[in-house]
Amino acid sequence: MKKAMSCCLLLLVLTLPLIAEAAPGSSHYLFVWAMEAQHPHASTLMLDTPADLAARRTAFGLGNDFLAVFDVRPGPAFGKLVAMLPVGEAVQAHHTNYAEPSNDVLYANDWLGNSTYVFDLRDPLHPRLLRKFGSVGAFGYPHSFVYLANGNTLATFQYSGGFNHAAGGLVEFDPQGRVVRTVSAEVPGHPDIRPYSLSVVANSDRVVTGSADMMAAQVSHVVQVWRLSDLKLIKTMQLPPAPDWIYDTATDSSEPRVLADGKTVLVPTFNCGLFLVRNLASDKPTLQHVYDFGYRMCEVPVVAGDFLVETMQSGHAIVSLDVHDPEHPHEVSRVLLPPDEYPHWLALEPDGDRLAITGYGALAAKVRFATIDRRTGKLTLEPDTINFTRAWPDGWKGSAMPHGAVFSNR
Numbered sequence: 001m002k003k004a005m006s007c008c009l010l011l012l013v014l015t016l017p018l019i020a021e022a023a024p025g026s027s028h029y030l031f032v033w034a035m036e037a038q039h040p041h042a043s044t045l046m047l048d049t050p051a052d053l054a055a056r057r058t059a060f061g062l063g064n065d066f067l068a069v070f071d072v073r074p075g076p077a078f079g080k081l082v083a084m085l086p087v088g089e090a091v092q093a094h095h096t097n098y099a100e101p102s103n104d105v106l107y108a109n110d111w112l113g114n115s116t117y118v119f120d121l122r123d124p125l126h127p128r129l130l131r132k133f134g135s136v137g138a139f140g141y142p143h144s145f146v147y148l149a150n151g152n153t154l155a156t157f158q159y160s161g162g163f164n165h166a167a168g169g170l171v172e173f174d175p176q177g178r179v180v181r182t183v184s185a186e187v188p189g190h191p192d193i194r195p196y197s198l199s200v201v202a203n204s205d206r207v208v209t210g211s212a213d214m215m216a217a218q219v220s221h222v223v224q225v226w227r228l229s230d231l232k233l234i235k236t237m238q239l240p241p242a243p244d245w246i247y248d249t250a251t252d253s254s255e256p257r258v259l260a261d262g263k264t265v266l267v268p269t270f271n272c273g274l275f276l277v278r279n280l281a282s283d284k285p286t287l288q289h290v291y292d293f294g295y296r297m298c299e300v301p302v303v304a305g306d307f308l309v310e311t312m313q314s315g316h317a318i319v320s321l322d323v324h325d326p327e328h329p330h331e332v333s334r335v336l337l338p339p340d341e342y343p344h345w346l347a348l349e350p351d352g353d354r355l356a357i358t359g360y361g362a363l364a365a366k367v368r369f370a371t372i373d374r375r376t377g378k379l380t381l382e383p384d385t386i387n388f389t390r391a392w393p394d395g396w397k398g399s400a401m402p403h404g405a406v407f408s409n410r
Helices: 002-021 050-060
Strands: 029-037 062-071 080-089 093-096 105-110 115-120 128-133 139-147 153-160 166-173 179-184 195-201 206-211 222-227 233-238 265-268 273-278 286-292 298-304 307-312 317-322 330-336 341-348 354-361 366-372 379-387 389-391 397-407
Touching: 029 093, 029 105, 050 062, 062 105, 062 115, 062 397, 080 115, 080 128, 093 139, 105 139, 105 153, 139 166, 139 195, 153 195, 166 195, 206 265, 222 273, 233 286, 307 341, 307 354, 317 341, 317 379, 330 379, 341 366, 341 397, 354 397, 366 397
Parallel strands: 093 397, 298 341
Antiparallel strands: 029 062, 029 397, 062 080, 093 105, 105 115, 115 128, 139 153, 153 166, 166 179, 195 206, 206 222, 222 233, 265 273, 273 286, 298 307, 307 317, 317 330, 341 354, 354 366, 366 379, 389 397
């Protein structure tokens, strides 16, 4: 009996690594949208208009935009670069989809360059560029992209009629990149609307968009609700102010997120307020202020079960809120980054527990990682990083600046 038990124990020990490697929810790859930059810590002051593009490229020492693919499986191969696809002259590599779409087609924009690249990721070791586009009719400078259940992609465009001339709108693309429909976000009495990011609530036939100018040339105070089926604008909602707030968190709504119930939407602001959309499925939705993060520059959030996790750029922190009762969120965990690192982007591993972080300052040329316990919301900062200062396969030697990062679905 003892001999049999010993054999079973030995067999279990030998197979544990295989079980761990095959564990569901563990992504094999991280797709990172980045740009080659000899001077990743250069100041961008006064270099944020199309007239300054040449000066911006010189200040940062820019080369190409590119998509990089890294092996992120636990083990000795972690962080190995397995593919790199340069695509065009860099100006400001910015947002991608927030997660890899189920059709493995990823949108990635160079925002100041007004250029968007669309990648086929079905073979992660050999990503392909499917197409590139700029403005769509009068709409330019797209910012965020969401994959729809019908296979189309919905995008926010910040401007119409040229750079920061007027409110942009929404554009829906079919899987081949053809424009299905466009709709303007312009509303009389609200000249500062600039569609920023969006969440799709298919169960309620709704889309929720934030409004904030990328260049902070003006301040916006609204959130917009649309009907998904035909992109009709349902309501433009004013962010409700409160007289006892020391700091105005009711400005520049940023990244709406659908919670785990598939019907509730929370909308953060760049000034670290948090608002709940009430009666979303009706024709008269409203906004309720439910939380103040306490910092004054908050960026990209993700939803992990009952928790909203968001980067606190001004606080050098990542914060996890319990939002199972969305009217009464409360903080359950916080991790602090080094004081010279300013986190911006956050990506969540599908069905896993890992978070990828990109940002500014000393974080401008690397990717950091953290984990979240999906039962408790506890965050843990991991020692692993991916360094973007290296010799790159296309001949670029030096730094690169990552921005959008997405874990693979498998």
